[in-house]
Amino acid sequence: MLSICIPVYNVDARDLIQTLHDLGLEQESFEIIVLDDASDFSFQKLNREVQALPHVLYKELTKNTGRSAIRNLFLKYAKYNYLLFIDGDAKVMRNDFLKKYFNYKQKADVICGGTAYENSLPESKYILRWTYGQQREAIPAEQRQQFPNRSFSGFNFLIKKNIFNKIRFDESITQYGHEDTLLGHALQKANIPVFHIDNPLIHLGLDESNIFLEKTEASIENLVYIQRKLKTDQAFTHQNKLLLTVARLEKTGLEGLVYFILKNIKNLLHKNLCSSNPNIRYFDLYKLFLFLRIKRSISRDSSI
Numbered sequence: 001m002l003s004i005c006i007p008v009y010n011v012d013a014r015d016l017i018q019t020l021h022d023l024g025l026e027q028e029s030f031e032i033i034v035l036d037d038a039s040d041f042s043f044q045k046l047n048r049e050v051q052a053l054p055h056v057l058y059k060e061l062t063k064n065t066g067r068s069a070i071r072n073l074f075l076k077y078a079k080y081n082y083l084l085f086i087d088g089d090a091k092v093m094r095n096d097f098l099k100k101y102f103n104y105k106q107k108a109d110v111i112c113g114g115t116a117y118e119n120s121l122p123e124s125k126y127i128l129r130w131t132y133g134q135q136r137e138a139i140p141a142e143q144r145q146q147f148p149n150r151s152f153s154g155f156n157f158l159i160k161k162n163i164f165n166k167i168r169f170d171e172s173i174t175q176y177g178h179e180d181t182l183l184g185h186a187l188q189k190a191n192i193p194v195f196h197i198d199n200p201l202i203h204l205g206l207d208e209s210n211i212f213l214e215k216t217e218a219s220i221e222n223l224v225y226i227q228r229k230l231k232t233d234q235a236f237t238h239q240n241k242l243l244l245t246v247a248r249l250e251k252t253g254l255e256g257l258v259y260f261i262l263k264n265i266k267n268l269l270h271k272n273l274c275s276s277n278p279n280i281r282y283f284d285l286y287k288l289f290l291f292l293r294i295k296r297s298i299s300r301d302s303s304i
Helices: 015-022 041-052 067-076 097-104 126-137 161-166 179-189 207-231 239-250 255-272 280-303
Strands: 002-008 032-037 054-058 083-084 090-092 110-112 156-160 194-196 200-202
Touching: 002 015, 002 067, 002 097, 002 161, 015 032, 015 041, 015 090, 015 097, 032 041, 032 067, 041 054, 067 179, 067 239, 083 161, 083 207, 090 156, 156 161, 179 194, 179 207, 200 280, 207 239, 207 255, 207 280, 239 255, 239 280
Parallel strands: 002 032, 002 083, 032 054, 110 194
Antiparallel strands: 083 156, 090 200, 110 156
C-alpha cells in the first residue's frame, strides 16, 4: 500500500516514473503521484506522457509553490498509508528498490534510503556539485544512523501518512534549502525516530558551479531565518555543523575576527570552488562566510 510522491520542476522525469511503474507492478498495491510545480511548458509537455501509465496521477500547478508546500500537497491526493517521496531528478539504480522499502516499512515510521552519484566525472562546470555530493551526501546507512535526524534527507524517504499529516514540511520555507533539516528536527522533537537503510537513488540534477553557489547562498539565508525562528531551541543548533561552528565562535568572541579573515579571502574561495578541482573544505569556509555576512546584515538592519 504505497503512494510514490514525485514533485517535479523543470526536469524530465519520464524515465524515473516509467522505471518506478515497472517495479511497482511486481509489488503490492501502489500509485505514483506526480505534481508539477509550474515548470516551463517544454518540461510539462514531456512529463504529460506519463499520464498514459495506469497507476500514475499527474497534476500541474499553475503557480510555483516551493519545495515545502508542494510536498505537503501530496496529502491531498495520496490514498495509501505509506508515502515514498522521491525528487524528480533521481534515477533508480537497483531493481529491488521498491521491494526493499516494502520489506522495511514495518521497521520505523520514517525511513531514509540515501543518495548516490554517478561514478564517472562530469564536465568541469558541474564538478563542484558532484564532488560535494560524493563527499557529503553519498553516505552509507551505518554512518547516517549515527546522527539519524541530522542525516534526514527529503530526496528519497518513506514516511507513514498519519505521521506526515502531523509533521509536515514548514511552508514558511519557500526558497531552496534546509526544508528537510527542519523536518528532521521536527521529527526529533516529536520523538519519531528516523531509520536509515542502504537503498539509494542516483541524484542526476547537477547544477553548474556558479548556480550551485547561488543556491547555497539561498539555503544559508533559510538557515539564518530558521535559527532566528528557533533561537531558544538549542537542539536545532546541535543538529547542524555550521550552526555549531557559529555558536562556538560567538562563545569564544572570535566571530568578528573570523568574518574579517573570510571576507578578505572570499574571492579566492569562490575562484577555487568554480575551478575544475574544488576543495570542499573551502566550500565549508565559504558557507561560514555567507552565514556570518547574512547574520550581520540582518542585525544591522534590525538596529536601524
